[in-house]
Amino acid sequence: MTKIKVTYFDMNGGRGEPIRLVLHCMGQDFEDDRFSFNEFAEVRKGTPFGQVPVVELEGEQVTQCNALGRYFAKQAGLYPEDAYQALLCDEVMDAIEDVTHKLGGTLFLEGEALKNARERIVAGPITQILKWLDARLTKQGGEYFADNRLTIADLKAFVFTQWLCSGMLDHIPASLVPDMAPALLAHLERVTSDPKIKSYYE
Amino acid sequence: MTKIKVTYFDMNGGRGEPIRLVLHCMGQDFEDDRFSFNEFAEVRKGTPFGQVPVVELEGEQVTQCNALGRYFAKQAGLYPEDAYQALLCDEVMDAIEDVTHKLGGTLFLEGEALKNARERIVAGPITQILKWLDARLTKQGGEYFADNRLTIADLKAFVFTQWLCSGMLDHIPASLVPDMAPALLAHLERVTSDPKIKSYYE
Numbered sequence: 001m002t003k004i005k006v007t008y009f010d011m012n013g014g015r016g017e018p019i020r021l022v023l024h025c026m027g028q029d030f031e032d033d034r035f036s037f038n039e040f041a042e043v044r045k046g047t048p049f050g051q052v053p054v055v056e057l058e059g060e061q062v063t064q065c066n067a068l069g070r071y072f073a074k075q076a077g078l079y080p081e082d083a084y085q086a087l088l089c090d091e092v093m094d095a096i097e098d099v100t101h102k103l104g105g106t107l108f109l110e111g112e113a114l115k116n117a118r119e120r121i122v123a124g125p126i127t128q129i130l131k132w133l134d135a136r137l138t139k140q141g142g143e144y145f146a147d148n149r150l151t152i153a154d155l156k157a158f159v160f161t162q163w164l165c166s167g168m169l170d171h172i173p174a175s176l177v178p179d180m181a182p183a184l185l186a187h188l189e190r191v192t193s194d195p196k197i198k199s200y201y202e
Numbered sequence: 203m204t205k206i207k208v209t210y211f212d213m214n215g216g217r218g219e220p221i222r223l224v225l226h227c228m229g230q231d232f233e234d235d236r237f238s239f240n241e242f243a244e245v246r247k248g249t250p251f252g253q254v255p256v257v258e259l260e261g262e263q264v265t266q267c268n269a270l271g272r273y274f275a276k277q278a279g280l281y282p283e284d285a286y287q288a289l290l291c292d293e294v295m296d297a298i299e300d301v302t303h304k305l306g307g308t309l310f311l312e313g314e315a316l317k318n319a320r321e322r323i324v325a326g327p328i329t330q331i332l333k334w335l336d337a338r339l340t341k342q343g344g345e346y347f348a349d350n351r352l353t354i355a356d357l358k359a360f361v362f363t364q365w366l367c368s369g370m371l372d373h374i375p376a377s378l379v380p381d382m383a384p385a386l387l388a389h390l391e392r393v394t395s396d397p398k399i400k401s402y403y404e
Contacts, residue, residue: 049327049334050326050330063293064292066296067289067296068293070289071286071292074285075285083277087264087272090266090269090273091265091269091270094266098266101303124252125251128251
């Protein structure tokens, strides 16, 4: 069996979380290499792009959270076989990653600069993605983002929605998702109560 | 046959170009909906995220360049069947997209702010990605990024490398690729002289 080590922040969220969730869903043992924010400066020196998550597969470092999530999801049965459903799955993952990049650009701002940048992101990209995810979900039948079943796109959306709802991000009201994207809020609850996801957090 | 419309800037490069190249390689007719930079403000109003490329498949708008590139590449025989080779292919695509995001953040800067931002990106992310792409290519045998043959990862890298080598980007010396990534420069020439790619630009 392949030796897998996942290096990511010691938090239940972010770019590393869908990878951990997929590995848990498939019952795959892995080394859960977590570190604190204070340790990041040191950890990043050992990564190809100064970024995490990084996954070691048989000692080889592989980067890029969506690429890794897709790879494991194929093995876990959490990725569509059908090419068009796979496209819809990938589109959701990349659209979320796109907004995460924009949010990432604000993480080290402070004071008025942070407030202004966050308010611009809320009014623009976050409003767009929430409405789009809500509409897409509804169009796909309301339950899952692709293939009428749980896929890696749902895990990515779950982690993202949870983050926005957490109230952890200054100037991003926790009420955004309930106010703008009711189908996405129901989706968050659906994934949260999925037996495999539930067992991961227990 | 599916009706396909690709909406992107009227330039031979950028996020839309690998999609056009894949469609050309597979001999698929498509509506090549190009617009000038001046028209972007108007065009973006009709897109889900105010961004391009957007592809219409039977009238449905789909976004995200790497998701779309992968979808067509599967049909074109330009995507690995093997899951691990597909991971390596995806990793290259997403790593390039990552740096493109960072470069994108500088496109509307001017003067000293532009110079400082570009110099930081050259010293950091661009140096990292060029060295990484060069090493990865060498490790994979020197010719292609995955599966020992032309894939969508090579088309993505080709468009990116060409952009960096173009001298079009202020404060990004066209000599970076030749100086830092000789294997990647040879790869650019290899893809450029591929009969299908050559025939597209003729």
